[in-house]
Amino acid sequence: DPTWPSSTDELEEIMYQLKAFRGRRFSDTVDPCTNEASGPGRQNAAEWLRLGFHDMATANAAAGIGGLDGSIQYMLDNGENLGPGFNTTLRFLAGYHSSRASISDLIALGVYVSVRSCGGPVIPVRGGRVDALGPGDTGVPQPEHDIALFRQQFARMGFTPEEMIQVTACGHTLGGVHSNEFPELVSGTEVGSDSTVALFDNKVVTEYLESNTSNPLVVGPAVALGKDSDRRIFDSDGNLTVTAMMDPPTFQAVCQKVLQKMIEVVPAGVVLSDPILPYTVKPVGMQLTLAQGAGSILLTGNIRVRTTHLPRSEIQNLVLTYKDRDGGDKCGHSCTITSTLLGGGRGLDDTFSFFPIEASVSARTGISSFIITINLKNGSNLHFTNNGQSFPLQDAVMLMRPQSCLMQHTGVFSATAAIRNDRGDLPTTLLVSYKAPRLGLPVPGLHNMTMSMRKGPCVGLYTLYSANWTIPGGISFASRIDIISGEMGSNDAVADDFNDAAELPGSCAPFQGSSRCEEVILGTTANPTTTVSSTDVATVSSPSLPEPIHNNAQSSAEGELRLGKAFSSFFQYLTNYIANFFFGYDRWQLVNHQLGRVT
Numbered sequence: 104d105p106t107w108p109s110s111t112d113e114l115e116e117i118m119y120q121l122k123a124f125r126g127r128r129f130s131d132t133v134d135p136c137t138n139e140a141s142g143p144g145r146q147n148a149a150e151w152l153r154l155g156f157h158d159m160a161t162a163n164a165a166a167g168i169g170g171l172d173g174s175i176q177y178m179l180d181n182g183e184n185l186g187p188g189f190n191t192t193l194r195f196l197a198g199y200h201s202s203r204a205s206i207s208d209l210i211a212l213g214v215y216v217s218v219r220s221c222g223g224p225v226i227p228v229r230g231g232r233v234d235a236l237g238p239g240d241t242g243v244p245q246p247e248h249d250i251a252l253f254r255q256q257f258a259r260m261g262f263t264p265e266e267m268i269q270v271t272a273c274g275h276t277l278g279g280v281h282s283n284e285f286p287e288l289v290s291g292t293e294v295g296s297d298s299t300v301a302l303f304d305n306k307v308v309t310e311y312l313e314s315n316t317s318n319p320l321v322v323g324p325a326v327a328l329g330k331d332s333d334r335r336i337f338d339s340d341g342n343l344t345v346t347a348m349m350d351p352p353t354f355q356a357v358c359q360k361v362l363q364k365m366i367e368v369v370p371a372g373v374v375l376s377d378p379i380l381p382y383t384v385k386p387v388g389m390q391l392t393l394a395q396g397a398g399s400i401l402l403t404g405n406i407r408v409r410t411t412h413l414p415r416s417e418i419q420n421l422v423l424t425y426k427d428r429d430g431g432d433k434c435g436h437s438c439t440i441t442s443t444l445l446g447g448g449r450g451l452d453d454t455f456s457f458f459p460i461e462a463s464v465s466a467r468t469g470i471s472s473f474i475i476t477i478n479l480k481n482g483s484n485l486h487f488t489n490n491g492q493s494f495p496l497q498d499a500v501m502l503m504r505p506q507s508c509l510m511q512h513t514g515v516f517s518a519t520a521a522i523r524n525d526r527g528d529l530p531t532t533l534l535v536s537y538k539a540p541r542l543g544l545p546v547p548g549l550h551n552m553t554m555s556m557r558k559g560p561c562v563g564l565y566t567l568y569s570a571n572w573t574i575p576g577g578i579s580f581a582s583r584i585d586i587i588s589g590e591m592g593s594n595d596a597v598a599d600d601f602n603d604a605a606e607l608p609g610s611c612a613p614f615q616g617s618s619r620c621e622e623v624i625l626g627t628t629a630n631p632t633t634t635v636s637s638t639d640v641a642t643v644s645s646p647s648l649p650e651p652i653h654n655n656a657q658s659s660a661e662g663e664l665r666l667g668k669a670f671s672s673f674f675q676y677l678t679n680y681i682a683n684f685f686f687g688y689d690r691w692q693l694v695n696h697q698l699g700r701v702t
């Protein structure tokens with residue numbers, strides 16, 4: 104297993120955690136491979152694979168310029184990238200774009216997902232690609248180019264003449280040629296490059312070699328027009344390379360190799376990670392929130408267990424055992440949390456089981472890390488220690504979700520954070536990573552805004568901080584929110600980061616703190632902390648709720664008012680939740696792309 108957390112965790116989730124419970128739904132428009140989510144005659148899987156090639160194809164490998172770098176988003180009108188598929192695909196990918204998932208990494212994941220859902224090999228994907236900020240060079244091979252030019256172009260990309268043949272065959276096993284883009288080559292809507300447009304099989308070479316192909320880049324009008332590029336490429340070594348690919352397992356193995364090579368052509372300076380593998384045990388969406396009264400911290404989230412090789416029916420339960428703030432076992436009452444299966448999820452090759460965690464941790468003793476034990480029904484158990492390092496969790500900085508809120512239609516945003524009192528002298532910063540549409544481009548720009556948060560009331564062992572901002576761009580729900588304590592970028596900075604704005608409520612709830620402000624001295628969880636000051640019960644009221652009414656004479660009316668307010672804020676929350684559910688950015692994108700989809 105990889106060690107958690109890792110810089111590729113978000114990519115791992117998009118790549119593997121696809122369907123059902125907590126599914127990221129990244130494969131929805133390309134799985135099944137026959138999915139024509141964008142219209143008849145348009146296999147989205149083929150469009151995704153072709154996008155990978157066209158983005159890479161302008162690379163100058165020797166010079167370390169270009170490659171899979173997302174530059175194609177700026178080059179859709181240059182005449183080399185014909186067809187609506189590039190735009191459609193980039194718009195879909197944009198829904199997953201974030202500081203942790205570049206468009207170029209998403210294009211690479213798209214190659215994996217599309218090829219695999221069509222029955223092709225598992226293409227290892229490394230993460231860490233960096234997106235270009237503007238257009239790159241031109242140079243995508245076109246059907247009318249001659250073989251000498253093809254060889255030159257592929258050599259520029261870093262491919263040998265043999266690899267040129269292989270990667271073209273591997274690409275053209277999916278999809279085909281469209282009359283809208285190449286009316287001189289095909290009539291009707293689409294003619295496949297082989298008889299199985301939605302299967303990653305070797306028919307593209309067998310049909311060619313057996314002379315029963317209808318590939319428009321081999322036979323038909325293309326021959327007289329000099330646009331029979333597949334024919335000229337395939338027989339450029341006397342059919343030697345394609346003949347070797349007639350063996351189906353060889354075809355798959357060759358394609359795995361050259362397609363991995365294709366997505367690993369990156370500009371100089373880009374450092375790719377190890378191939379992204381699914382975790383056996385992964386904490387998902389773990390969140391700490393200071394509870395009302397400030398005496399305890401709510402720990403929520405899920406432990407995701409990969410059940411591909413471990414049938415979920417054999418699992419009795421899962422136990423999370425945690426360490427207190429100082430790494431000891433003083434957890435108030437018990438240091439263990441037991442969970443039973445809540446839901447199942449799937450990837451293309453994997454199944455997952457989710458074990459929900461919802462527990463109260465003493466604010467006095469806190470939490471710093473945990474390990475996981477899976478108890479099996481046969482009495483044995485499995486231990487997961489995160490490669491001996493325990494799964495780390497910090498309780499110094501928390502985004503207070505119930506006390507934070509976002510009005511999605513206006514972008515009006517209030518953030519509340521709880522910072523542990525031992526960090527009271529350090530700056531607290533709000534970082535919002537937000538997206539703003541760009542005229543004529545399929546992918547909105549990604550921007551960062553930072554501002555320092557105002558210190559508010561001390562509520563026991565923690566102090567609340569707040570900040571308000573209006574998120575511009577009209578897609579505020581696609582933002583990610585970080586709370587950082589300490590100088591940004593310094594070694595001792597601690598952050599509660601990458602919080603999904605779409606999960607914030609539409610109105611901020613008030614917070615009722617403790618009456619005593621207390622100092623936190625690390626290394627003393629066992630001892631009571633010193634009281635440094637005593638204040639009235641600290642109440643933080645929500646900025647978007649009316650001020651509380653203090654009128655004892657009208658207590659019954661106030662009671663009714665409170666009930667009414669509770670009801671209306673619940674109603675607001677519900678409305679917001681429903682709006683998020685239906686119009687959350689990813690889903691909204693999906694709805695767009697699924698129009699016309701036949702299920």
Ligand code: HEM
Binds near residue numbers: 153244253275277
């Ligand atoms: C000399 C090299 C190549 C040339 C000249 C070429 C040319 C073409 C042309 C003209 C089309 C038809 C597009 C349309 O009408 O929608 C096409 C489709 C396609 N190409 Fe290539 N191609 C080459 C190499 C590759 C490579 C290396 C890959 C990927 C590994 C690839 C993947 C695809 C895919 C998947 C389609 C089907 C797209 C769809 O159905 O929407 N091609 N290619």
